[in-house]
Amino acid sequence: MKRVLLLGAQGQVGWELQHSRPPFVELRALGRQDLDIRDAAQVRHMAESFQPDYLINAAAFTAVDRAESEAEMAYAINRDGAAHCAQAAEVCGARLIHISTDFVFDGSQATPYQPADPVAPLGVYGASKAAGERQVRETLGDAALILRTAWVYSAHGNNFVKTMLRLMGERDALRVVGDQIGTPTWAAGLAHAIWTTLDHPEFTGIQHWTDAGVASWYDFAVAIQEEARAAGQLRRAIPIEMIATSAYPTAARRPACAVLDKSASYAALSAAPHWRVALRQMLIESTEA
Template sequence: MQRVLLFGSHGQVGWELQRQLPESVELLALSRAQADISNQEQISGIAASFHPDLIINAAAYTAVDLAESESEKAYAINRDGAAHCAVAAAEQGARLIHLSTDFVFDGHRPTPYPTDSLRRPLGVYGASKAAGEVEVERILGSKVLILRTAWVYSAHGKNFVKTMLRLMKEKESLGVVGDQLGSPTWAAGLAAAIWRAGEEPGFHGIQHWTDAGVASWYDFAVAIQEEALALGLLSRAIPLQMIASSSYPTPARRPACAVLDKSASYAALGAAPHWRQALRQMLTDNDSE
């Protein structure tokens, strides 16, 4: 049995990791209330008691806009917490899979970002996640897998898909940003990839994983409405207008085009489905928490 310690059990990815638990894994899954990754002593103590072979850090401060006014909290979790997980892994001789984000980039590249691209975050959230990457690399070297992802959604927690479904029931029309591009990623597929990566000790360093394809938030919203109507999750269609980011100002700047190059991870773990296929499957399953 592989002993796996999971931080961030109540998040979207943590929830899916537990749903897909392999029979060969003994899992200790802890929520933020049960394990504060910003507390080094607590994290090292938990790891020392459990003796994991693998630690998965799916815990993060993800409030992108709020991070602009809560930078100390964002760094405590995303940088220091990541470092604490790495120290615990080093103390136990365990591997670490650390989840990161496309927000470590500025989104100015017209083609997908290779894994070795220079980090250029635009805001506090991205900067704190970039700092976390640097820390785990410094502490663990080749014993860490940093897995960057993007635009994650699931039937659990707060995310764009669930927000759009709610607003499409409540509103007569919606404006959705059309000049930010990325790759929507179903947390279930990401979780499956993480479990496969956990079985591949040679799969390490910085890697990228999202579902295949590219969309704007507007494209994503259009697909959500179309798929939800086809499945009977919505009873009517509403007009969707494509708007510019400048029409929807937020405290934090977002990367305009932070598409990730997944060629290495797809070769190692198997390719992900197109994002629209994954969206359809998620809405078909329509599991509740």
């Protein structure tokens, strides 16, 4: 058995990790109400008492726009919390798996970002996550796994898919940004990839994992409507208009094109499905549930 301490257990990724726990894993899954990663002593005490082989940090401040006005909180969770996890992992000899984001990049590059490319976050959320990555590397170097992902959705939690499904049921038309490109990623597939890393101790350092393919938010919205209708979740189709980012102002600037290069992780673990295949599966499963 491998002992795994999971922090941020009630988030999208945390929930999917809990619900796909492999049989060889003894899991201690803690949500924010059980353990606040801002509290270094609490994190260390929990790690020392449970003595995990792996510590997975899926806890984060993920409200990208709110981070602009709550920078102190974003840094306390995304930078200091990551540091506390790294210190606790070091003390108890656990391997840290820390989840990070495509938002560490500015999205100005036309080709996919390699894990070693320099970071250049545009907003507080990305900057606080980049600071968290630095903290982890300062303490653990390449012994830790920092897994960057992007555009995460799940049947559980708040995300673009659930927002679109709600709006498509309520409104007669939608306008969605078409000039931001990335890769939608089903949290269930990401959770499976994370569990697979336990069989690959050599898979460490900064790595990228998303589903395959690319999309704009507009493409994603169109696919959500089509697949949700096919799955029987939406009665009617509404017109979806593609708009520019400039027509949809938000507090935080977002990367225009943040596609992550996954060749190393796909070779080490196994390739992810195309994002649309994963989306279809998620919508079919959530219709049946």
